[in-house]
Amino acid sequence: MAKASPRKDLVAGELLEQAAALFAERGFAATSLQDIADAMGISRPALYYYIKSKEDLLSQLVEGMTEPIAAYVTELRRSDLPAEEKIATFVRSTVTRIAASAARFRLLDRSEPDLPPSVLRKHEQGKRRVLEHLRGMLAEGVQSGEFRPLDERIVAFSILGTINWVAWWYHEGGGSTIDEVADEMVRMIIAGITRTDGRRPEPGLKGAFGLLREDLSHLERLLGF
Amino acid sequence: MAKASPRKDLVAGELLEQAAALFAERGFAATSLQDIADAMGISRPALYYYIKSKEDLLSQLVEGMTEPIAAYVTELRRSDLPAEEKIATFVRSTVTRIAASAARFRLLDRSEPDLPPSVLRKHEQGKRRVLEHLRGMLAEGVQSGEFRPLDERIVAFSILGTINWVAWWYHEGGGSTIDEVADEMVRMIIAGITRTDGRRPEPGLKGAFGLLREDLSHLERLLGF
Numbered sequence: 001m002a003k004a005s006p007r008k009d010l011v012a013g014e015l016l017e018q019a020a021a022l023f024a025e026r027g028f029a030a031t032s033l034q035d036i037a038d039a040m041g042i043s044r045p046a047l048y049y050y051i052k053s054k055e056d057l058l059s060q061l062v063e064g065m066t067e068p069i070a071a072y073v074t075e076l077r078r079s080d081l082p083a084e085e086k087i088a089t090f091v092r093s094t095v096t097r098i099a100a101s102a103a104r105f106r107l108l109d110r111s112e113p114d115l116p117p118s119v120l121r122k123h124e125q126g127k128r129r130v131l132e133h134l135r136g137m138l139a140e141g142v143q144s145g146e147f148r149p150l151d152e153r154i155v156a157f158s159i160l161g162t163i164n165w166v167a168w169w170y171h172e173g174g175g176s177t178i179d180e181v182a183d184e185m186v187r188m189i190i191a192g193i194t195r196t197d198g199r200r201p202e203p204g205l206k207g208a209f210g211l212l213r214e215d216l217s218h219l220e221r222l223l224g225f
Numbered sequence: 226m227a228k229a230s231p232r233k234d235l236v237a238g239e240l241l242e243q244a245a246a247l248f249a250e251r252g253f254a255a256t257s258l259q260d261i262a263d264a265m266g267i268s269r270p271a272l273y274y275y276i277k278s279k280e281d282l283l284s285q286l287v288e289g290m291t292e293p294i295a296a297y298v299t300e301l302r303r304s305d306l307p308a309e310e311k312i313a314t315f316v317r318s319t320v321t322r323i324a325a326s327a328a329r330f331r332l333l334d335r336s337e338p339d340l341p342p343s344v345l346r347k348h349e350q351g352k353r354r355v356l357e358h359l360r361g362m363l364a365e366g367v368q369s370g371e372f373r374p375l376d377e378r379i380v381a382f383s384i385l386g387t388i389n390w391v392a393w394w395y396h397e398g399g400g401s402t403i404d405e406v407a408d409e410m411v412r413m414i415i416a417g418i419t420r421t422d423g424r425r426p427e428p429g430l431k432g433a434f435g436l437l438r439e440d441l442s443h444l445e446r447l448l449g450f
Contacts, residue, residue, distance in 0.1 A: 150409065151405065151409045154405070154409040157391075157394050157395075158410055159387075161388070162383045165389065184380060185379065185383055188383055191416055208444040209444070212444065218436065222433055
């Protein structure tokens with residue numbers, strides 16, 4: 001995409017949110033470019049400055065949502081952060097991104113059957129990359145001993161479910177800031193997958209001695225015995 | 226609902242899944258009762274034996290999905306299981322239920338704007354009850370010390386996101402059984418919220434001795450010192 005002016009970017013972003021809201025309300029087929037121009041309070045010729053057609057608009061919706069998430073996770077996976085930090089960073093950044101464009105996210109997700117084939121292909125490639133790299137980061141963490149042995153596919157989908165769902169329930173001013181949501185989700189997800197989380201003792205003395213025995217083995221390993 | 230014969234129940238269940246699949250593919254408005262009869266391979270008069278109208282059918286979809294989940298969680302909350310077991314049981318049973326009726330679940334969830342008001346009201350009441358009791362069970366666990374201090378609302382939505390998402394990605398024969406999915410989700414969610422999950426040691430000898438010290442205190446408490 002050609003570099004646009006900040007003003008053009010701002011209008012273009014607003015346009016995508018408005019269009020997404022209209023599509024979500026009335027469906028793709030029933031929404032015309034004229035409706036979108038009306039909702040934006042601009043003329044139809046002015047609208048053509050930003051988008052060429054409804055298909056172009058859908059394509060921009062995917063480019064502005066699925067693709068940036070996929071690009072981000074690809075880069076994150078290549079970084080040399082510990083696996084735990086990669087997962088935490090992914091959760092935090094994706095939750096924030098989804099909350100900021102919730103209408104667009106819901107629309108893309110729920111209208112997959114209506115997307116034109118070329119747009120659908122891009123969208124699905126993006127989703128596949130996200131899943132693949134998320135699984136990869138989980139596998140790295142299991143390998144390094146940061147994470148407990150886990151089923152990477154199920155855990156990846158569980159994490160995606162938690163963060164994608166934000167688009168359906170989170171509203172600004174609804175009791176928590178998006179940072180509080182992201183923090184709580186990171187705590188829950190990281191505690192749910194890191195290795196020492198399994199150290200929940202059996203009840204009673206047997207469990208207590210079991211923990212002590214584990215601690216001694218851990219200490220022995222550290223001391224090289 | 227009047228008690229029906231097992232045969233009628235079987236056909237009715239199949240009818241709901243078929244109708245849900247057609248609605249999801251073509252939309253509510255574009256799907257006629259004739260289309261549903263055709264898909265079932267029965268006559269339209271025969272169809273009227275099971276449903277009176279499209280609205281009746283939607284109402285049955287909600288009665289067969291949102292309401293049983295809400296009834297189940299209400300009962301579970303009243304039980305005297307420990308909070309941890311309540312949450313685990315809720316996750317396990319809901320994941321299984323959602324996977325068994327994935328098309329219906331997706332349809333209800335994604336077609337909320339199209340539901341007739343009376344059906345929507347039932348559906349939303351059901352969803353509210355699920356959220357309320359899930360939050361309540363989390364609060365109980367925090368109260369009893371089973372769970373770490375957590376934001377019940379955010380954690381409830383996180384759990385719902387993880388389990389609801391199953392309707393969008395799980396396919397039988399896709400690599401995991403639904404029991405494996407439920408087991409992994411229970412492990413992850415319980416580890417993510419229980420109190421001892423914070424026991425991640427600092428690296429090195431300091432961490433190892435820290436663990437020993439914690440576990441000795443645990444033992445001392447158990448022995449009443």
